[in-house]
């Protein structure tokens with residue numbers, strides 16, 4: 001099983017480490033042919049405008065869209081922005097998930113914060129969620145399942161069929177539950193027995 005990690009900019013190495021801990025092979029995706037060899041794709045956090053510009057420069061945006069239509073994709077933070085259909089401004093997006101996103105939704109004063117987040121699909125205990133200049137979801141379309149909200153009601157994790165999006169950075173913790181959830185539940189990929197208990 002090979003999982004691609006979009007490696008144009010941002011926190012892709014951290015995702016690769018967590019994938020390895022689950023016994024999955026991580027493949028860095030920088031050019032369109034790299035998409036041919038993978039079963040699912042993770043788009044990391046970083047800066048969505050930069051990721052979008054580089055994707056256009058490398059002729060990756062259309063291939064990414066075509067991949068997403070067929071195969072499982074998970075976006076974290078900037079990756080969540082890349083997956084959204086509507087972010088209220090014009091910048092290159094993959095644009096497949098029926099949701100509206102507000103970028104940098106938590107303001108300059110609260111640049112980053114960490115919370116213990118209840119995520120029912122992961123079960124207890126709460127997930128230690130790291131938010132860095134994070135977006136939030138302000139509208140979900142039909143078929144978009146809300147997986148987690150902050151105490152103020154902000155939607156920060158969603159799933160639409162084979163697409164997953166989180167406003168925070170599960171790759172910056174050592175908790176592999178979100179990666180396992182993506183691989184096993186969203187992508188339907190078999191994990192090695194040993195990885196079930198990581």
Ligand code: GLN
Pocket residue numbers: 044045046047048049076077078079081103104132133134135
């Ligand atoms: N603020 C960034 C953006 O708008 C996302 C931040 C992140 O990925 N940590 O793209």
